[in-house]
Amino acid sequence: MKTWMILLSAVTALVSVESFAADAAAGKAKTAVCAGCHMADGNSVNPDWPSLAGQHADYIAKQLADFKAGVRTDPMMAPMVAALSEEDMADIAAYFESQTAKGGEADPVLVEAGKAMYVSGNASTGVAACAACHGPTGSGNPAAKFPSLQGQHAKYTAKQLRDFRSGARGNDAGKMMQDVAASMTDAEIEAVASYVQGLR
Structure with missing residues:
Protein backbone atom coordinates (compact mmCIF):
# COMPACT_ATOMS: atom_id res chain seq x y z
CA MET A 1 0.00 0.00 0.00
CA LYS A 2 2.82 2.37 0.89
CA THR A 3 4.56 1.65 -2.43
CA TRP A 4 1.30 2.29 -4.28
CA MET A 5 0.86 5.66 -2.56
CA ILE A 6 4.41 6.68 -3.44
CA LEU A 7 3.89 5.75 -7.09
CA LEU A 8 0.56 7.59 -7.20
CA SER A 9 2.17 10.70 -5.71
CA ALA A 10 5.00 10.56 -8.24
CA VAL A 11 2.60 10.20 -11.18
CA THR A 12 0.43 13.04 -9.85
CA ALA A 13 3.50 15.27 -9.54
CA LEU A 14 4.56 14.47 -13.11
CA VAL A 15 1.09 15.22 -14.45
CA SER A 16 1.00 18.51 -12.55
CA VAL A 17 4.37 19.57 -13.90
CA GLU A 18 3.38 18.58 -17.45
CA SER A 19 0.11 20.52 -17.27
CA PHE A 20 2.01 23.69 -16.38
CA ALA A 21 4.85 23.18 -18.86
CA ALA A 22 5.91 26.57 -20.17
CA ASP A 23 5.86 27.28 -23.90
CA ALA A 24 8.53 29.74 -25.05
CA ALA A 25 7.02 29.95 -28.55
CA ALA A 26 3.65 30.93 -27.09
CA GLY A 27 5.48 33.30 -24.77
CA LYS A 28 7.01 35.16 -27.71
CA ALA A 29 3.55 36.12 -28.95
CA LYS A 30 2.52 37.16 -25.46
CA THR A 31 5.50 39.52 -25.02
CA ALA A 32 4.33 42.04 -27.61
CA VAL A 33 3.27 44.46 -24.88
CA CYS A 34 6.53 43.85 -22.97
CA ALA A 35 8.65 44.85 -25.95
CA GLY A 36 7.83 48.53 -25.52
CA CYS A 37 10.13 48.68 -22.49
CA HIS A 38 12.14 45.45 -22.47
CA MET A 39 12.53 45.11 -26.27
CA ALA A 40 11.43 42.11 -28.31
CA ASP A 41 14.48 40.05 -27.36
CA GLY A 42 14.49 41.16 -23.73
CA ASN A 43 17.58 43.36 -24.04
CA SER A 44 16.30 46.67 -22.73
CA VAL A 45 18.02 49.79 -24.08
CA ASN A 46 16.70 52.07 -21.33
CA PRO A 47 18.77 51.72 -18.13
CA ASP A 48 15.66 52.39 -16.03
CA TRP A 49 14.10 49.12 -17.22
CA PRO A 50 15.69 45.73 -16.64
CA SER A 51 16.99 43.49 -19.36
CA LEU A 52 15.19 40.15 -19.17
CA ALA A 53 17.08 38.20 -21.84
CA GLY A 54 18.64 35.08 -20.34
CA GLN A 55 17.04 35.63 -16.93
CA HIS A 56 15.89 32.48 -15.12
CA ALA A 57 12.28 31.71 -16.02
CA ASP A 58 11.24 30.89 -12.44
CA TYR A 59 12.54 34.27 -11.27
CA ILE A 60 10.73 36.19 -14.01
CA ALA A 61 7.48 34.31 -13.35
CA LYS A 62 7.75 35.06 -9.63
CA GLN A 63 8.27 38.77 -10.26
CA LEU A 64 5.26 38.89 -12.59
CA ALA A 65 3.13 37.10 -10.00
CA ASP A 66 4.37 39.45 -7.27
CA PHE A 67 3.52 42.50 -9.38
CA LYS A 68 0.04 41.10 -10.03
CA ALA A 69 -0.52 40.34 -6.33
CA GLY A 70 0.80 43.75 -5.26
CA VAL A 71 3.65 42.17 -3.31
CA ARG A 72 6.01 44.11 -5.54
CA THR A 73 4.75 47.49 -6.70
CA ASP A 74 5.42 49.54 -9.79
CA PRO A 75 2.92 51.88 -11.46
CA MET A 76 4.01 50.81 -14.94
CA MET A 77 4.05 47.06 -14.30
CA ALA A 78 0.73 46.82 -12.44
CA PRO A 79 -1.51 47.31 -15.50
CA MET A 80 0.79 45.14 -17.65
CA VAL A 81 0.31 42.06 -15.47
CA ALA A 82 -3.31 42.55 -14.44
CA ALA A 83 -4.77 40.22 -17.07
CA LEU A 84 -1.96 37.65 -17.13
CA SER A 85 -2.72 34.08 -16.11
CA GLU A 86 -0.16 31.77 -14.48
CA GLU A 87 0.25 30.09 -17.85
CA ASP A 88 0.88 33.45 -19.53
CA MET A 89 3.53 34.30 -16.95
CA ALA A 90 5.24 30.94 -17.36
CA ASP A 91 5.25 31.25 -21.16
CA ILE A 92 6.58 34.82 -21.10
CA ALA A 93 9.26 33.84 -18.62
CA ALA A 94 10.31 30.86 -20.73
CA TYR A 95 10.59 33.05 -23.82
CA PHE A 96 12.79 35.66 -22.18
CA GLU A 97 14.97 32.97 -20.58
CA SER A 98 15.58 31.55 -24.06
CA GLN A 99 16.98 34.85 -25.35
CA THR A 100 20.67 35.80 -25.27
CA ALA A 101 21.69 38.67 -23.01
CA LYS A 102 23.87 41.31 -24.66
CA GLY A 103 25.22 42.85 -21.48
CA GLY A 104 27.05 46.09 -20.94
CA GLU A 105 30.33 47.47 -19.68
CA ALA A 106 31.42 48.46 -16.19
CA ASP A 107 32.71 51.95 -15.45
CA PRO A 108 36.52 51.51 -15.32
CA VAL A 109 36.70 53.95 -12.42
CA LEU A 110 34.40 51.76 -10.31
Missing part, protein backbone atom coordinates in the same frame (compact mmCIF):
# COMPACT_ATOMS: atom_id res chain seq x y z
CA VAL A 111 35.61 48.29 -11.31
CA GLU A 112 37.98 47.62 -8.40
CA ALA A 113 35.59 48.85 -5.72
CA GLY A 114 32.69 47.05 -7.36
CA LYS A 115 34.61 43.81 -7.67
CA ALA A 116 35.64 43.98 -4.01
CA MET A 117 32.01 44.34 -2.93
CA TYR A 118 30.78 41.66 -5.30
CA VAL A 119 33.43 39.08 -4.44
CA SER A 120 34.06 39.81 -0.75
CA GLY A 121 31.33 42.09 0.54
CA ASN A 122 32.22 44.29 3.50
CA ALA A 123 33.05 42.30 6.61
CA SER A 124 33.32 45.41 8.78
CA THR A 125 29.68 46.35 8.18
CA GLY A 126 28.31 42.84 7.71
CA VAL A 127 27.54 43.09 4.00
CA ALA A 128 27.65 39.64 2.43
CA ALA A 129 29.42 39.00 -0.86
CA CYS A 130 27.08 39.10 -3.86
CA ALA A 131 28.94 36.16 -5.38
CA ALA A 132 27.80 33.90 -2.54
CA CYS A 133 24.27 33.79 -3.98
CA HIS A 134 24.61 35.12 -7.52
CA GLY A 135 27.78 33.22 -8.42
CA PRO A 136 31.24 34.42 -9.46
CA THR A 137 30.06 35.39 -12.95
CA GLY A 138 26.65 36.69 -11.86
CA SER A 139 24.77 33.78 -13.42
CA GLY A 140 22.60 33.36 -10.33
CA ASN A 141 21.16 30.18 -8.88
CA PRO A 142 17.93 29.10 -10.59
CA ALA A 143 17.23 26.32 -8.08
CA ALA A 144 17.20 28.86 -5.26
CA LYS A 145 15.47 31.47 -7.47
CA PHE A 146 18.44 33.82 -7.14
CA PRO A 147 18.46 35.89 -10.35
CA SER A 148 21.18 36.26 -12.90
CA LEU A 149 22.82 39.68 -12.66
CA GLN A 150 25.06 39.38 -15.72
CA GLY A 151 25.09 42.57 -17.73
CA GLN A 152 22.11 44.10 -15.96
CA HIS A 153 21.86 47.89 -16.26
CA ALA A 154 23.80 49.58 -13.47
CA LYS A 155 21.10 52.21 -13.00
CA TYR A 156 18.38 49.58 -12.59
CA THR A 157 20.47 47.44 -10.23
CA ALA A 158 21.37 50.44 -8.08
CA LYS A 159 17.71 51.42 -7.79
CA GLN A 160 16.73 47.91 -6.70
CA LEU A 161 19.43 47.91 -4.02
CA ARG A 162 18.30 51.31 -2.74
CA ASP A 163 14.69 50.10 -2.74
CA PHE A 164 15.64 46.99 -0.77
CA ARG A 165 17.58 49.23 1.64
CA SER A 166 14.66 51.61 2.18
CA GLY A 167 12.02 48.88 2.30
CA ALA A 168 10.32 50.16 -0.85
CA ARG A 169 10.90 46.69 -2.28
CA GLY A 170 10.35 43.71 -0.03
CA ASN A 171 9.56 40.64 -2.11
CA ASP A 172 12.87 38.91 -1.39
CA ALA A 173 12.80 35.53 0.35
CA GLY A 174 13.53 35.85 4.05
CA LYS A 175 14.42 39.53 3.62
CA MET A 176 17.82 38.42 2.37
CA MET A 177 18.34 41.34 0.02
CA GLN A 178 16.87 43.83 2.45
CA ASP A 179 19.35 42.67 5.09
CA VAL A 180 22.28 42.88 2.65
CA ALA A 181 21.35 46.30 1.28
CA ALA A 182 20.57 47.75 4.71
CA SER A 183 24.27 48.30 5.47
CA MET A 184 25.41 49.32 2.01
CA THR A 185 26.50 52.88 1.35
CA ASP A 186 25.50 54.77 -1.76
CA ALA A 187 29.08 54.50 -3.02
CA GLU A 188 29.08 50.72 -2.53
CA ILE A 189 25.76 50.39 -4.33
CA GLU A 190 26.93 52.42 -7.30
CA ALA A 191 30.21 50.52 -7.53
CA VAL A 192 28.75 47.02 -7.33
CA ALA A 193 25.92 47.92 -9.72
CA SER A 194 28.47 49.11 -12.26
CA TYR A 195 30.54 45.94 -11.79
CA VAL A 196 27.47 43.77 -12.37
CA GLN A 197 26.77 45.57 -15.64
CA GLY A 198 30.09 44.34 -16.95
CA LEU A 199 29.75 40.71 -15.83
CA ARG A 200 29.59 37.96 -18.46
Whole structure:
Protein backbone atom coordinates (compact mmCIF):
# COMPACT_ATOMS: atom_id res chain seq x y z
CA MET A 1 0.00 0.00 0.00
CA LYS A 2 2.82 2.37 0.89
CA THR A 3 4.56 1.65 -2.43
CA TRP A 4 1.30 2.29 -4.28
CA MET A 5 0.86 5.66 -2.56
CA ILE A 6 4.41 6.68 -3.44
CA LEU A 7 3.89 5.75 -7.09
CA LEU A 8 0.56 7.59 -7.20
CA SER A 9 2.17 10.70 -5.71
CA ALA A 10 5.00 10.56 -8.24
CA VAL A 11 2.60 10.20 -11.18
CA THR A 12 0.43 13.04 -9.85
CA ALA A 13 3.50 15.27 -9.54
CA LEU A 14 4.56 14.47 -13.11
CA VAL A 15 1.09 15.22 -14.45
CA SER A 16 1.00 18.51 -12.55
CA VAL A 17 4.37 19.57 -13.90
CA GLU A 18 3.38 18.58 -17.45
CA SER A 19 0.11 20.52 -17.27
CA PHE A 20 2.01 23.69 -16.38
CA ALA A 21 4.85 23.18 -18.86
CA ALA A 22 5.91 26.57 -20.17
CA ASP A 23 5.86 27.28 -23.90
CA ALA A 24 8.53 29.74 -25.05
CA ALA A 25 7.02 29.95 -28.55
CA ALA A 26 3.65 30.93 -27.09
CA GLY A 27 5.48 33.30 -24.77
CA LYS A 28 7.01 35.16 -27.71
CA ALA A 29 3.55 36.12 -28.95
CA LYS A 30 2.52 37.16 -25.46
CA THR A 31 5.50 39.52 -25.02
CA ALA A 32 4.33 42.04 -27.61
CA VAL A 33 3.27 44.46 -24.88
CA CYS A 34 6.53 43.85 -22.97
CA ALA A 35 8.65 44.85 -25.95
CA GLY A 36 7.83 48.53 -25.52
CA CYS A 37 10.13 48.68 -22.49
CA HIS A 38 12.14 45.45 -22.47
CA MET A 39 12.53 45.11 -26.27
CA ALA A 40 11.43 42.11 -28.31
CA ASP A 41 14.48 40.05 -27.36
CA GLY A 42 14.49 41.16 -23.73
CA ASN A 43 17.58 43.36 -24.04
CA SER A 44 16.30 46.67 -22.73
CA VAL A 45 18.02 49.79 -24.08
CA ASN A 46 16.70 52.07 -21.33
CA PRO A 47 18.77 51.72 -18.13
CA ASP A 48 15.66 52.39 -16.03
CA TRP A 49 14.10 49.12 -17.22
CA PRO A 50 15.69 45.73 -16.64
CA SER A 51 16.99 43.49 -19.36
CA LEU A 52 15.19 40.15 -19.17
CA ALA A 53 17.08 38.20 -21.84
CA GLY A 54 18.64 35.08 -20.34
CA GLN A 55 17.04 35.63 -16.93
CA HIS A 56 15.89 32.48 -15.12
CA ALA A 57 12.28 31.71 -16.02
CA ASP A 58 11.24 30.89 -12.44
CA TYR A 59 12.54 34.27 -11.27
CA ILE A 60 10.73 36.19 -14.01
CA ALA A 61 7.48 34.31 -13.35
CA LYS A 62 7.75 35.06 -9.63
CA GLN A 63 8.27 38.77 -10.26
CA LEU A 64 5.26 38.89 -12.59
CA ALA A 65 3.13 37.10 -10.00
CA ASP A 66 4.37 39.45 -7.27
CA PHE A 67 3.52 42.50 -9.38
CA LYS A 68 0.04 41.10 -10.03
CA ALA A 69 -0.52 40.34 -6.33
CA GLY A 70 0.80 43.75 -5.26
CA VAL A 71 3.65 42.17 -3.31
CA ARG A 72 6.01 44.11 -5.54
CA THR A 73 4.75 47.49 -6.70
CA ASP A 74 5.42 49.54 -9.79
CA PRO A 75 2.92 51.88 -11.46
CA MET A 76 4.01 50.81 -14.94
CA MET A 77 4.05 47.06 -14.30
CA ALA A 78 0.73 46.82 -12.44
CA PRO A 79 -1.51 47.31 -15.50
CA MET A 80 0.79 45.14 -17.65
CA VAL A 81 0.31 42.06 -15.47
CA ALA A 82 -3.31 42.55 -14.44
CA ALA A 83 -4.77 40.22 -17.07
CA LEU A 84 -1.96 37.65 -17.13
CA SER A 85 -2.72 34.08 -16.11
CA GLU A 86 -0.16 31.77 -14.48
CA GLU A 87 0.25 30.09 -17.85
CA ASP A 88 0.88 33.45 -19.53
CA MET A 89 3.53 34.30 -16.95
CA ALA A 90 5.24 30.94 -17.36
CA ASP A 91 5.25 31.25 -21.16
CA ILE A 92 6.58 34.82 -21.10
CA ALA A 93 9.26 33.84 -18.62
CA ALA A 94 10.31 30.86 -20.73
CA TYR A 95 10.59 33.05 -23.82
CA PHE A 96 12.79 35.66 -22.18
CA GLU A 97 14.97 32.97 -20.58
CA SER A 98 15.58 31.55 -24.06
CA GLN A 99 16.98 34.85 -25.35
CA THR A 100 20.67 35.80 -25.27
CA ALA A 101 21.69 38.67 -23.01
CA LYS A 102 23.87 41.31 -24.66
CA GLY A 103 25.22 42.85 -21.48
CA GLY A 104 27.05 46.09 -20.94
CA GLU A 105 30.33 47.47 -19.68
CA ALA A 106 31.42 48.46 -16.19
CA ASP A 107 32.71 51.95 -15.45
CA PRO A 108 36.52 51.51 -15.32
CA VAL A 109 36.70 53.95 -12.42
CA LEU A 110 34.40 51.76 -10.31
CA VAL A 111 35.61 48.29 -11.31
CA GLU A 112 37.98 47.62 -8.40
CA ALA A 113 35.59 48.85 -5.72
CA GLY A 114 32.69 47.05 -7.36
CA LYS A 115 34.61 43.81 -7.67
CA ALA A 116 35.64 43.98 -4.01
CA MET A 117 32.01 44.34 -2.93
CA TYR A 118 30.78 41.66 -5.30
CA VAL A 119 33.43 39.08 -4.44
CA SER A 120 34.06 39.81 -0.75
CA GLY A 121 31.33 42.09 0.54
CA ASN A 122 32.22 44.29 3.50
CA ALA A 123 33.05 42.30 6.61
CA SER A 124 33.32 45.41 8.78
CA THR A 125 29.68 46.35 8.18
CA GLY A 126 28.31 42.84 7.71
CA VAL A 127 27.54 43.09 4.00
CA ALA A 128 27.65 39.64 2.43
CA ALA A 129 29.42 39.00 -0.86
CA CYS A 130 27.08 39.10 -3.86
CA ALA A 131 28.94 36.16 -5.38
CA ALA A 132 27.80 33.90 -2.54
CA CYS A 133 24.27 33.79 -3.98
CA HIS A 134 24.61 35.12 -7.52
CA GLY A 135 27.78 33.22 -8.42
CA PRO A 136 31.24 34.42 -9.46
CA THR A 137 30.06 35.39 -12.95
CA GLY A 138 26.65 36.69 -11.86
CA SER A 139 24.77 33.78 -13.42
CA GLY A 140 22.60 33.36 -10.33
CA ASN A 141 21.16 30.18 -8.88
CA PRO A 142 17.93 29.10 -10.59
CA ALA A 143 17.23 26.32 -8.08
CA ALA A 144 17.20 28.86 -5.26
CA LYS A 145 15.47 31.47 -7.47
CA PHE A 146 18.44 33.82 -7.14
CA PRO A 147 18.46 35.89 -10.35
CA SER A 148 21.18 36.26 -12.90
CA LEU A 149 22.82 39.68 -12.66
CA GLN A 150 25.06 39.38 -15.72
CA GLY A 151 25.09 42.57 -17.73
CA GLN A 152 22.11 44.10 -15.96
CA HIS A 153 21.86 47.89 -16.26
CA ALA A 154 23.80 49.58 -13.47
CA LYS A 155 21.10 52.21 -13.00
CA TYR A 156 18.38 49.58 -12.59
CA THR A 157 20.47 47.44 -10.23
CA ALA A 158 21.37 50.44 -8.08
CA LYS A 159 17.71 51.42 -7.79
CA GLN A 160 16.73 47.91 -6.70
CA LEU A 161 19.43 47.91 -4.02
CA ARG A 162 18.30 51.31 -2.74
CA ASP A 163 14.69 50.10 -2.74
CA PHE A 164 15.64 46.99 -0.77
CA ARG A 165 17.58 49.23 1.64
CA SER A 166 14.66 51.61 2.18
CA GLY A 167 12.02 48.88 2.30
CA ALA A 168 10.32 50.16 -0.85
CA ARG A 169 10.90 46.69 -2.28
CA GLY A 170 10.35 43.71 -0.03
CA ASN A 171 9.56 40.64 -2.11
CA ASP A 172 12.87 38.91 -1.39
CA ALA A 173 12.80 35.53 0.35
CA GLY A 174 13.53 35.85 4.05
CA LYS A 175 14.42 39.53 3.62
CA MET A 176 17.82 38.42 2.37
CA MET A 177 18.34 41.34 0.02
CA GLN A 178 16.87 43.83 2.45
CA ASP A 179 19.35 42.67 5.09
CA VAL A 180 22.28 42.88 2.65
CA ALA A 181 21.35 46.30 1.28
CA ALA A 182 20.57 47.75 4.71
CA SER A 183 24.27 48.30 5.47
CA MET A 184 25.41 49.32 2.01
CA THR A 185 26.50 52.88 1.35
CA ASP A 186 25.50 54.77 -1.76
CA ALA A 187 29.08 54.50 -3.02
CA GLU A 188 29.08 50.72 -2.53
CA ILE A 189 25.76 50.39 -4.33
CA GLU A 190 26.93 52.42 -7.30
CA ALA A 191 30.21 50.52 -7.53
CA VAL A 192 28.75 47.02 -7.33
CA ALA A 193 25.92 47.92 -9.72
CA SER A 194 28.47 49.11 -12.26
CA TYR A 195 30.54 45.94 -11.79
CA VAL A 196 27.47 43.77 -12.37
CA GLN A 197 26.77 45.57 -15.64
CA GLY A 198 30.09 44.34 -16.95
CA LEU A 199 29.75 40.71 -15.83
CA ARG A 200 29.59 37.96 -18.46
